[in-house]
Amino acid sequence: MSSPIADFNWEVVERRGIKGGYTKEDRAKLEEMYETTLYSSIQNDVVKGTVVGITDREVVLNIGTKSDGLVPLSEFRDMPELKVGQLVDVYIENQEDKSGQLILSRKKARIVSAWNNIQGALDNDIVIEGFVKRRTKGGLIVDIFGVEAFLPGSQIDVKPIRDFDIYVGKKMEVKVVKINNTNDNVVVSHKVLIEKDIEQQKSAILNNLEKGQVLEGVIKNMTNFGVFIDLGGVDGLLHITDISWGRINHPEEVLKLDQKVNIVVLDFDDEKKRISLGMKQLTPHPWDALPVEITVGSKVSGKIVNVADYGSFLEIVPGVEGLIHVSEMSWSQHLRNPQDFFKINDEVNAVVLTLDRDERKMSLGIKQLTEDPWTKQDLLTKYAATTKHKGIVRNLTNFGLFLELEEGIDGLVHVSDLSWTKKIKHPSEFVKVGDELEVVVIELDVENRRLALGHKQLEENPWDTFEDIFGANTIHKGTIIVKNDKGAEIELPYGITGFATLKNLAKEDGTVGEVGESLDFKVLEFFKDERKINLSHSKVNLEDLKKPADKKGGNGKKGAEKAKEQVVEKSTLGDIAELSALKEQMEENAKKSSKKKSEEAE
Helix, strand or coil: CCCCCCCCCHHHHHHHCCCCCCCHHHHHHHHHHHHHHHHHHHCCCEEEEEEEEECCCEEEEECCCCCCEEEEHHHHCCCCCCCCCCEEEEEEEECCCCCCCEEEEHHHHHHHHHHHHHHHHHHHCCEEEEEEEEEECCEEEEEECCEEEEEEHHHCCCCCCCCHHHHCCCEEEEEEEEEECCCCEEEEECHHHHHHHHHHHHHHHHHCCCCCCEEEEEEEEEECCEEEEECCCCEEEEEHHHCCCCCCCCHHHCCCCCCEEEEEEEEECCCCCCEEEECHHHCCCHHHHCCCCCCCCCEEEEEEEEECCCEEEEEEECCEEEEEEHHHCCCCCCCCCHHHCCCCCCEEEEEEEEEECCCCEEEEECHHHCCCHHHCCCHHHHCCCCCEEEEEEEEECCCEEEEEEECCEEEEEEHHHCCCCCCCCCHHHCCCCCCEEEEEEEEEECCCCEEEEECHHHCCCCHHHHHHHCCCCCEEEEEEEEECCCEEEEECHHHCEEEEEHHHHECCCCCECCCCCEEEEEEEEEECCCCEEEEECHHHHHHHHHCCCECCECCHHHHHHHHHHHHHHHHHCCCCHHHHHHHHHHHHHHHHHHHHHHHHHC
């Protein structure tokens, strides 16, 4: 007979109303509670597992549950010394598959642990050591805890890095600066570690910074306006104008990246955030070493370093420049563009016109290297009044054109001296810049350097003859070529024009002459000096109707027509010897003018 259990708790049994154990319902409920609690606590979690067996393909692990789990042996390649009884981290993928087997993964356990470590490094600002696996676009890929993280190129160092390959295959301390859980991306930085180290150096440099202090730095960046120099944790700007006493177009002409240079502190702001540096200030100013032999009147030579609208700058020695004003480039009074004379890097000789060593200014001239054409002894004879010359049209103005007869000798042809017969409102109607034009000297004023020229004076004044042809009361055929609210311009024989008011355009039928219409016109007034003729068509009609009598004709209407025919016959003058030559000359001039206009139009 068995003895009773000494520690058996009868109260529990009685409290449940059970004799002899749990009912089926209570047991099922307890099992359900057990299974649910175990599953929720360990499913999808990382736990410690004990190695209880190793086969050729799998590792058997016990994690303290009712069944053991299996993990592929391939997941333990990094643990060649694995043995039974050893503890390892595993991830519970499934507590029980269809076969009732516990599914574990060491690979996933390592990933979960890695992300936990990465998150902890971010939360606690921990420095971690990574391994640079490879270079990628814009930066490097770094392995941290088995996870690939991105290290941007801008976060590698405080100074720009141009060769990322030098870091590949090396270990590097970094900090996690950003985690994107959605895409499983991690961004790390090495620069933040350096910035902390150099912050103390930067504070020390700025606190001891003084104007005029000479420092050593390394060129870390170049721009077209200057270079940025690393002074050991703080950057300063060396402007392009402070690199050399001479003129340079880009810093790369004299400096290069990563070059060590000595510089002087020129200025820094109150907050000590911007530092201006200088390099040329470490050498004497070239003006101070300018030879004393260079004075006003000295001949110098150099290189053109700049061309502006008003002149060109000639560098005598590096850092010493003189201005050649456009007015000092040629004896011509007509100013031209300096680019017509020089281009950058041209080697040029010049004469010193003014020199101020204190202000470091110098003006130069090149026309002084040649004789002033206005002082030549033969000038009065060469350009005496009525002498004929040919020149090049250099400039057009509203009042005339400037003609260059030779280098330094310009003359003015007034618009009124271009043609005897044509009314030219602007010289561009007659010539264009660059044309060659023949002229006659009207007046020479050497003292004031003025030369008055004329083109129409190459021919005799036809208005002397026109006075006989177009006398008052003579009648001529004319064509209306221009008409406005004041009157009309009438083209007459020999290429001259006259003017008729609107009331003088009235015809017998009450209408008014229109442009292109040819009518008879009577000369009312003739002004030779002003080259002006006033005409009337209506007066011709009245003469026919009211004044039949005429000095050269008979009485009545027939007499008037006869007189008119006589006058018109006189106006043609085809058979008059003294005007025949004039007519031929005018026709030839008209042909030349027509041909010239045609060429200009083309």
